[in-house]
Amino acid sequence: xxxxxxxxxxxxxxxxxxxxxxxxxxxxxxxxxxxxxxxxxxxxxxxxxxxxxxxxxxxxxxxxxxxxxxxxxxxxxxxxxxxxxxxxxxxxxxxxxxxxxxxxxxxxxxxxxxxxxxxxxxxxxxxxxxxxxxxxxxxxxxxxxxxxxxxxxxxxxxxxxxxxxxxxxxxxxxxxxxxxxxxxxxxxxxxxxxxxxxxxxxxxxxxxxxxxxxxxxxxxxxxxxxxxxxx
Numbered sequence: 001x002x003x004x005x006x007x008x009x010x011x012x013x014x015x016x017x018x019x020x021x022x023x024x025x026x027x028x029x030x031x032x033x034x035x036x037x038x039x040x041x042x043x044x045x046x047x048x049x050x051x052x053x054x055x056x057x058x059x060x061x062x063x064x065x066x067x068x069x070x071x072x073x074x075x076x077x078x079x080x081x082x083x084x085x086x087x088x089x090x091x092x093x094x095x096x097x098x099x100x101x102x103x104x105x106x107x108x109x110x111x112x113x114x115x116x117x118x119x120x121x122x123x124x125x126x127x128x129x130x131x132x133x134x135x136x137x138x139x140x141x142x143x144x145x146x147x148x149x150x151x152x153x154x155x156x157x158x159x160x161x162x163x164x165x166x167x168x169x170x171x172x173x174x175x176x177x178x179x180x181x182x183x184x185x186x187x188x189x190x191x192x193x194x195x196x197x198x199x200x201x202x203x204x205x206x207x208x209x210x211x212x213x214x215x216x217x218x219x220x221x222x223x224x225x226x227x228x229x230x231x
Contacts, residue, residue, distance in 0.1 A: 034173040035189040037077035043138055044069050047216060048195045055107060056198035057209045058165075064145030064156040068217050071141045071167055071196065078131030083174035085127040086134065088141055090157055092116065093164040093197060100205035107199065110162070117150060117158040121170075128174050148202065159200040167196045 042048065047069050048056075059065045071088065078084060092113060099110040122144045126133070147156040159165060173187040180187070204210045 030186060031189060032173055032175075032183065032186045034079045034082050035171055035187060038075065038171045038189045039077045040073040040075055040169060040171070040191045042193045042196070043072035043074060045195065048193070051209065051212060052195040052197065054208050054212065055206060056196075057201045057204055057206060058146055058198045059204070060146045060148040060159050060161055060200045060202060062147060062149045062152075064147040064149075064152070064154060066142065066145055068213060068219075071144070071169070073139050073169060073191075075135050075139060075171070078135055078171070079173075080130065080132035080135070082131050083128040083176075084131055084134055085172040085174060086124040086139060087121045087127070087170050087172065088124075088144065088157075089119070089121045089168050089170070090159060090165045091168060093166050096163075097160075098162050098164065098199065102205075105206060105208075107205075113163055114160045117148075117160050120155070120157050122155075122157055146200065148200070161200050161202050164197060164199050166192055166194075167198075168192050 051069065058067055095113045096109045097111050097113050098107045100106075101108050122141065124139065124141060125143055145154075145156040146159055147154075148159060148161050149156075150158060152158055169191045171189045171191075175183055175187050177183070199205075204213070
């Protein structure tokens with residue numbers, strides 16, 4: 001970290017310098033020095049991969065449902081003294097709608113996708129904050145909720161059930177310059193982790209996903225005891 005901080009009065013190193021951290025975003029050559037070295041490591045990676053091998057499903061409800069596994073990252077390479085906003089959005093993986101074939105325990109394409117749900121982003125509630133604060137601990141998006149209610153007015157992420165999505169994570173440098181909008185394309189860096197892709201559902205389709213969620217989610221204790229809880 002000392003190499004990143006440099007001597008007093010020095011800014012971050014040039015964008016050609018590699019800091020050797022996993023999960024770096026693509027296309028950093030034209031990015032601001034405040035974000036080009038930003039790197040994100042997905043937490044609970046092995047659990048995400050375990051779900052991904054089965055075909056991750058995430059519940060969407062009218063009231064909104066939290067994700068499990070929770071999307072969490074460990075950040076590095078930020079300017080400790082600069083302000084950053086962290087946010088997430090979700091993009092469709094394809095233009096198809098799906099159905100689950102129970103006899104073969106697999107997902108099958110079932111026609112073209114429904115009209116896209118209103119695009120929304122979820123800002124981490126601690127935004128904006130200094131780079132030092134973001135890097136000090138794991139960043140958790142545990143307040144984020146998914147809904148299938150197209151008229152939702154609670155700010156939840158709106159998704160279509162039986163459609164596949166890729167979560168995306170964005171680091172945005174809060175540029176103090178008065179004409180900062182001119183540099184907007186340089187002041188952010190995006191990250192996608194393929195193992196976090198999922199199918200949005202109103203009820204779990206694959207019983208193995210249900211079993212794994214119950215076994216690995218600490219908030220599912222009541223469900224294991226026969227008293228379902230929202231998870």
